[in-house]
Amino acid sequence: AGHGRKWFDRASLKDALSRPHVGWLLLTVFLTTFAFSQFESTLSLLTARLGLSDKYNFYVFAYIGFILTLAQGLLVRRLIPRLGEFRMALVGVVLMTAGLALIGVSSGQTSLALLYAVLPVTVIGFSATTPSLQSLLSLNTPEDKQGGVLGVGQSMSSLARILGPLLGLSLQDYGIAWPYWAAAGLMAVCVLLVCGLRNATPARDVPAAADAVIG
Template identity: 35%
Template structure:
């Protein structure tokens, strides 16, 4: 029998701190180069469509390979997959820094997408080392590391870009390689050998998209995560144009806005969501997050006075802080220990697909319908998702589903 998800491997708090630092360092490097990518690509004659394809190529490769890495981590352990992903990411940044054409830039972004398994593997590590009661809190810490990387990364990238576009890429490569070395030396393996053997013998390659969606808990969570990420990424894509149109904002103001949203979301995930999930449970937080985000999107689409707009953006950050760790915690609670990597890989894979499609849909609605249309439409979809979230089980019900599936 596989180890129960309620019986995590004994890992010291220091190990989870090491995991947090590893994820933060990785995402700091990611945050350094991503805002500069359009400007770098333009030096090689890229158009707006080409820049969009660069982003999409990364997301598409991550969509294809995240489940593969996840299943591999179930069979050989989390640490080797995490380290390998960081090493390949570092190499992709070195290629990015040495690029001399658009083709090489595409190669670097596609390689980074292939290696994009850090987040799902880190989530699987958390699942291995937490009880079901603490699972969502642990997922929140990973989300906080993600947010903090995107808060500080763009600022560092802006400073380093004074020495050319290659300098931020070399810094990102150094951070990724340093994170790989740090994880290899300091991070203990979280998945017991017995569970790895079970995964290799019985489940390797078995958990695909069709099977994942056929499961009552996992299928609902995956659908809600895809919809929420689709709506959020569509908002992100048009936010700069929207604020330029209605508030005469430029790059500096939108940068401050993203930092503000990131700080609020990180604070929610780092501490507040743990207390809330103990009081109300994951299902209630998911429904509240979807409803609040939908209401905030609709209000923002009306282009209210600036002070109201800033409050609404704060509400979006709060909603994201409620929603993201609650969904990842709930799907993990309902997944057997020897399938955590595979299921969480599929989970992140769908997020990548949503981030590839959402910006296109947001831009299309912005151009064809009106500047507020992407926000109004997303708000309506999120409200429908909040109604669909009534199908989600409470944590205790999810644990019973898992118990039946592993008995």
């Protein structure tokens, strides 16, 4: 009594890693969140170099928030039941890879118009990837262990959100496009990881897992 919930439960991590596919899923969760956090944390620096004021930076992030909400609330929620978690995750990581690479290109071209055009690719990709991976974690874990495994997944995401900006901001010192090229490289690894999860969807269905993450 009196003890709070641990931020990182070693027993749950050990249990998660002992299960087929779950370790690779957790790694993919970490890398996708890490890459997206690099993008988020450096975007305001990129737009500042492209000539945007703080006021217009707010509009950029509002634009991203609108796309994220629209993608999660309408597009992803409708497509997961049709495509399945594996295909949706694969579509998501491919879009993130392409989107982050295109942001790298747009930063090199110093083109705001191109940046606005390619931002939705990354954001929609992340919107598709996150609930799909969380649902796959749930599908590959017995019901009585799902809380612990999903908790480990959340801890991995939290850790990635701490470490991603550190690397992204450090890479900015070498060039404006470096964080996005590095993030695209990480996402290319995630494409390979997700391809290896083709058989990671059991016959049973747990739609509540995806709904919980999306909603």
